[in-house]
Amino acid sequence: MDESSKELVEDSEVSKDPPSSKSDGAQLTPEELVAKSIAPVKRDFLRPPPVRASSTDGNKDDASESKAVPSNLLKEKKSKRQLKRERRQEQKSPLHICPEIAKTGNVSSCPYNNNCRFSHDLEAFKAQKPADLEGNCPFMSDEGPCPYGLACRFSGTHKDGVPDGTSKKKNSEMNGLKKDVQKLLWKNKMRFPKADAKLKLLGLMGHINSKKKMLDEKEEDVQTVSNGSHANDENCCGEGASDSIDKVEHSPKVPEEDDVDGVLETDELRPLKKAKPVIDEYCCSGEEGVNVMEEDFGKICTQTEPETTTDNILAEPDISLKLHPREKKLIDFRGKLYLAPLTTVGNLPFRRVCKVLGADVTCGEMAMCTNLLQGQASEWALLRRHSSEDLFGVQICGAYPDTVSRTVELIDRECTVDFIDINMGCPIDIVVNKGAGSSLLTKPMRMKNIIQAASGTVDKPVTVKVRTGYFEGRNRIDSLIEDIGHWGASAVTIHGRSRQQRYSKLADWEYIYQCARKAPVALQVLGNGDISSYLDWNKHKSDCPELSTCMLARGALIKPWIFTEIKEQRHWDIGSGERLNILKDYVHFGLEHWGSDSKGVETTRHFLLEWLSYTYRYIPVGLLDVIPQRLNWRPPSYFGRDDLETLMASDSAADWVRISEILLGKVPDGFKFAPKHKSNAYDRAENG
Known part of the structure; x- marks a missing residue:
């Protein structure tokens, strides 16, 4: 460790007081500590909690405690107008x-x-x-x-x-959003012939027929006006005309009977808009974006009637020529180490780190279908793939068959992926309230329509991720597991918790086994939840041979070298220097991904700090009386075997910032940070 690193470690807020016999858990046996979900750290390394002038972790659930957090660790909420003003000032x-x-x-x-x-x-x-x-x-x-x-x-x-600016950097990333595609999505002129044909075949287009008729009538009125006496009026044939059509296209869709509270956000409805007739536009326009649709519209450019064109686009090819779901190219997940899609922290640099440490399968962060179909660059960034990810999938989330199937077709056309995963287990309120994520677990017919429409649109494998159920004590995946396979899914990942439960209890692996034994042979079942060592992996695989593999999530966040441990079948007592080297690799990958200018450096720092809010929970193997460490154990205050290991064990956000300064230099003036996920907050119900 260099001199600057040593100085930062020595200046940290970690207390150097000797261990106290009266500290929490010091008089309990290791077995008693484990029963209370407290990590059994060896007594020689225990110390009383550090005394600070004011709480600095910034992550307490108690509102009264959060008031004492220094301002440099809290994010100040700002209005959109204020943020826009600051951006303009920054540009100047x-x-x-x-x-x-x-x-x-x-x-x-x-x-x-x-x-x-x-x-x-x-x-x-x-x-x-x-x-x-x-x-x-x-x-x-x-x-x-x-x-x-x-x-x-x-x-x-x-x-x-x-x-000289004439050369270009060698880019090893793919799946970027092309500008011509983004413009088509912005203008709602992108066509989805495969998805629409499948939706029509399944009878899922009926609820928008009335909207189509309204649009056709509106378009005829616009064409009549544009060819009449007001042809030179800008409000009739220019921007005003398109604006009037857009107002009709943005009209909200009638909620279905099983919608949550009968109301949905309009964002979920935008992909259902029907654009203006595109025959003349796609035949005559010289825009580059038209090339995207040449193959789909090459045979119908001579048509002149809008209704005939729609029928041809939606026409279903001979069913006998289509691949049966079981005849599609499948991915064999059996025995492979699968890194779960992780919100915020599961970015491309983190996945690269996990690939170096032994991960076999990686998956991008969850992307919302509506945002992808609107051409949002920030959402498309979640689909990016590095060349080192040899088996890569993307995860999407949507509430309706049309949005999901069209998103699947768009990804298949524009991205290089090996499989597409549909999230039907996300517990986040903003997702559930829109009818997506875990909300679908209460709507089996909607699940069926989404899976059938998506799997029938593309030839790539479509997988599904679910929880045991929506409500605690009312599991329902076991009753749907056979149907999920028949609907067209290639694999299903079962997180052994309900939506209501979140992370308050350990995952129910017995229920996962029950579902795996009920699943049809063609459907691969993957388990997920609380895997923190190679022993957990071995146990689940041996207890249920029908289980294809296990997905690693929080265990990989806390110690990404878990992939190495599983492959080498050992507990790796990794040192602080080796852990710092992993962080250095992450920073290097982050600078390549987000940029090496000041903005890229601070973006890398932000995501590094988000990751450190998980890694501090790792307890070195050599410090434990009982191994392996469990995910629900609360780490007590302890000394590491060196100053850097002690610093890495700190639950203070101020110390995480110090680690980032070792790797990325001093933070800028006015720097503020608070973790997005309260990963260091333990639920009291979990630990009695």
């Missing part, structure tokens, strides 16, 4: 240098000149730019210069000085 700052000028070092290189929204004051940027970070530029090994040029926080290590 000399530090917000134009990317083109940063790449080339030439002020005249920007094609927008004075109309550019970024700063062109190169000298002011150089004067105010923060000092370079220690280490080398993450893009040094790529062909060509660093894509961030002078804005790179490692610009002093660039070999060729100021780049």
Whole structure:
């Protein structure tokens, strides 16, 4: 560990007081501690909780305690208007240098000149730019210069000085959102012939027939006006006409009988809009985005009647020529180490770390179908894949068959994935209230329609992730498991908890076994919940041979080397230096993914801190009286075997920030952080 690291460790808030025999749990036997879900740390390493002037972890559930948290660790809630004002002010700052000028070092290189929204004051940027970070530029090994040029926080290590901007960095990531596709999605002009044909075959298009007739009548009125005496009126044939159509297209859909409270967000309805007739537009337009649909519309460009075109688009090909679900290309999950899709922390750099440590299957973070169909770049970023992810899937979440099937077709067309997973178990309120996630567990017919529509639209395997049920004590997946296989799913992952339960109790693996034994042969069943060591993995696999594999989630967040432990069948007593090297790899991957400029560095820092809010819960094997560690154990205050290990065991967000400063330099002035997920908050009902 370098000198700066040692100084930060020594300056941490971790107390150096000797262990006290009166500290919590010190007089209890290891067995008694385990019964109370307290980690049985060896007495030689125990210490009383550190005394701080004020609570600094920023993650207490008690509102009264959270008031004492220093302001630099709490996120201040701001309105959208305030955030927009701050962004505009930031853009005017000399530090917000134009990317083109940063790449080339030439002020005249920007094609927008004075109309550019970024700063062109190169000298002011150089004067105010923060000092370079220690280490080398993450893009040094790529062909060509660093894509961030002078804005790179490692610009002093660039070999060729100021780049000329003619070369491009070697990108090992895929599944980016193309601009022409995004424009089609924005304008609602993207066509989904396969999905619509399948929906029509299943009889799931009837509820929007009335909307189609209304749109057709509106379009005829617009065409009549545009060809009449007001043809030169901008409000009739220009923006005003399209705006009037958009108002009709955005009309809310009639809720189905089983909708939650009979009301749904309008975002869930947008994919059901019917765009204007596109025959002339796609035949005559010179836009690049039209190429996306050439194959689908090549045979119908000579048609002139809108109704005929719709019928041809939705026509179902000969059913005898379509692949049966069992004849599709399947993925054999048996025995493979599957990293679960993890919200916020399961980003591409984290998945790369897990791949290095032995993960076989990776899956992107859950993406909402409505956001993908609207062309939101932030949502499409969740679909990105690294070349090292040789077996990769994406997870989507939607409430209706049409949104899900169209999203599946779009992903199949635009992305390179091996399988598509549909989340039907997400417990988050904002998702459930829209009728998606765990809400679908109360609507088996909706589940059936979604799975049938999605699996019938694409040839790639479609998998499903569920919980045991919506309400505690009312499990229902065992009664649906056979149907899920017949509906077209290739595999189903069962998280052994209900939606209502969340994480308040251990996962019910006996129920997972029961479902696996009931499943049809063609349906692979994966278990999920509370796997924290290779012994847990071995037990579940041996107790139920019908189980294809187990998915690892929180266990991988707390110790990503669990994949190595399972493959090597050992408890890895990993040292603090080895753990720091893993964090260094994450930072390197993060800078490659989010960028090596100031914005990329701080984004990497943010997600690193989110991950550290999980990793601090790991207790080294050499410090435990009983191994392996369980996920529901609360770690007491303890010393590590060295200062860095002690720092990594701290539950203080201030100490997590110190670790980030070891890897990414000092935090900027006014830095604030509070974990998005209260991963260090233990439910009292869980621990008696």
